[in-house]
Amino acid sequence: MSTTPVLATSANAFPGFKLKTQISSVFLEYDKRVLLLQRCRKEDQAFTWGVPGGKAEKDEQPLQTLLREVKEETQITLAPNEAAYHGHRYARIPGWDYIVHIYHVQMKEKPAVQLDSKEHTAYEWISIHAFKLMSLLKGQDEVFDVVYKDRLWQKVNPTTSLLERTQQSATLVLRKGDRTLVFNEEKRFILNLIGTSGSGKGTQGDMLSKLFSISNISAGDLFRDEFRAKSNLGWIVENYDKHYYPAYLPDEVPIGMMGKRLAEKDCAYGFILDGFPRTEKQGDATREVFLRKRDFHVPLFMDVPESDIWERLPGRSICSECGHQVRKFDENPWPGHCPIDAAKGKMVKLEQRIEDVDKSKIERRLKMFRENKDVILSTMNQRDPVQTFSLNNKIPPREVLHQLCEYIQTRLDQLDTQQKQAKLSTLNTTKPAEQNKVLLVSCALVICLVAGAFIGNRIK
Numbered sequence: 001m002s003t004t005p006v007l008a009t010s011a012n013a014f015p016g017f018k019l020k021t022q023i024s025s026v027f028l029e030y031d032k033r034v035l036l037l038q039r040c041r042k043e044d045q046a047f048t049w050g051v052p053g054g055k056a057e058k059d060e061q062p063l064q065t066l067l068r069e070v071k072e073e074t075q076i077t078l079a080p081n082e083a084a085y086h087g088h089r090y091a092r093i094p095g096w097d098y099i100v101h102i103y104h105v106q107m108k109e110k111p112a113v114q115l116d117s118k119e120h121t122a123y124e125w126i127s128i129h130a131f132k133l134m135s136l137l138k139g140q141d142e143v144f145d146v147v148y149k150d151r152l153w154q155k156v157n158p159t160t161s162l163l164e165r166t167q168q169s170a171t172l173v174l175r176k177g178d179r180t181l182v183f184n185e186e187k188r189f190i191l192n193l194i195g196t197s198g199s200g201k202g203t204q205g206d207m208l209s210k211l212f213s214i215s216n217i218s219a220g221d222l223f224r225d226e227f228r229a230k231s232n233l234g235w236i237v238e239n240y241d242k243h244y245y246p247a248y249l250p251d252e253v254p255i256g257m258m259g260k261r262l263a264e265k266d267c268a269y270g271f272i273l274d275g276f277p278r279t280e281k282q283g284d285a286t287r288e289v290f291l292r293k294r295d296f297h298v299p300l301f302m303d304v305p306e307s308d309i310w311e312r313l314p315g316r317s318i319c320s321e322c323g324h325q326v327r328k329f330d331e332n333p334w335p336g337h338c339p340i341d342a343a344k345g346k347m348v349k350l351e352q353r354i355e356d357v358d359k360s361k362i363e364r365r366l367k368m369f370r371e372n373k374d375v376i377l378s379t380m381n382q383r384d385p386v387q388t389f390s391l392n393n394k395i396p397p398r399e400v401l402h403q404l405c406e407y408i409q410t411r412l413d414q415l416d417t418q419q420k421q422a423k424l425s426t427l428n429t430t431k432p433a434e435q436n437k438v439l440l441v442s443c444a445l446v447i448c449l450v451a452g453a454f455i456g457n458r459i460k
Helices: 062-074 140-148 162-166 201-212 219-229 232-244 252-262 280-290 306-315 339-343 359-381 397-459
Strands: 006-008 019-030 033-039 053-055 084-093 096-106 120-127 172-176 179-183 189-194 215-218 270-274 296-303 317-319 387-390
Touching: 019 062, 019 140, 033 062, 053 062, 062 096, 084 140, 096 140, 120 397, 172 397, 179 397, 189 201, 189 359, 201 215, 201 270, 201 397, 215 219, 215 252, 219 232, 219 252, 219 270, 232 252, 252 280, 280 359, 296 359, 296 397, 306 359, 387 397
Parallel strands: 019 096, 189 270, 189 296, 215 270, 296 387
Antiparallel strands: 006 084, 019 033, 019 053, 033 120, 084 096, 172 179
């Protein structure tokens, strides 16, 4: 039986609702980062993350509960007037009905945090964009929406998986407050991650894919899939590399492969391009063939110094089964093994790809990008403005995601404004035409009346 709480705005949603307790939760926000606490091993839902808060004590008001819990859990002292109340939700898990009171505090300075080790093992200030990517305490994502629904463009149905999407109508709906953006086969939502190997495109693409429910299409992964499948294309690519190295693969091959992949159902209303285009010819194909006139296309250039790339690639490992990548400075509770599979009880060893450890291959990939970078950016700029992000090894992946999402959210705001202006322009264009139509009808009526009067007088 599921213990995931169901939240509702009314107790009527739960027949026979019997209040057992009340809980106060608070989003402490500083610089668009929210404080999350990780639960101890002995706690229910061990190692999950949640905002500060807890159950009310006897005769305690919700705000009193909030102030006490924050102090106990973090040693942060809040003034009563700092907490903005965002209402409450009724909640139910099997055998337990309760009310969640939701607060938000906008902090001017980043406070020091001191944890109670009996309850929590770690804390982190998480970007509001990365919040839902954390391993959260059950129900936290719904509470998050109460506070941030008016501030972020988010997918309307966060539970729809990529597999489920292929079986449903090809539509993506993003909502921010009472504003809505709809993407479909005629107007797709496309993010284009541009950067050299090791710049973090795959990591960011995977996170953005989860946030916006669009598939991340990696050119490199497509090649590797063909290798594993031992297809004709895989054989061609492998043998070309053997016999013609260091020459590059003819553009027709990756263009054809990408075209085939983008025609699949899960790309119907949008996708993420990861590592494509890589040459001028591929850029032309992207702009002229793969992108449609009404597509919402956001090219993002992840600019990382080559010295950092040389440090990243040799330290990168990959799971041979699920394809998950682990970098040497990532936290991995299961060293040498895939953390995704290990969390499911299956120990799969991580492997290094030859192209990540062979210095000649690394240099070849860097050289290829170096030679084509300017023309790729120029080609993409002809379609939509390319936004450059100056990154390095000191910026954690979730902070990179924060920067990317801030820009994407801005572009979505601009799209919403453009659509409203276009709609208003259409109405204004239609209005004079309607007025002219009414005027013509009125004139015709007047003429008829005058003519009728004239004819009447002649008859008399």
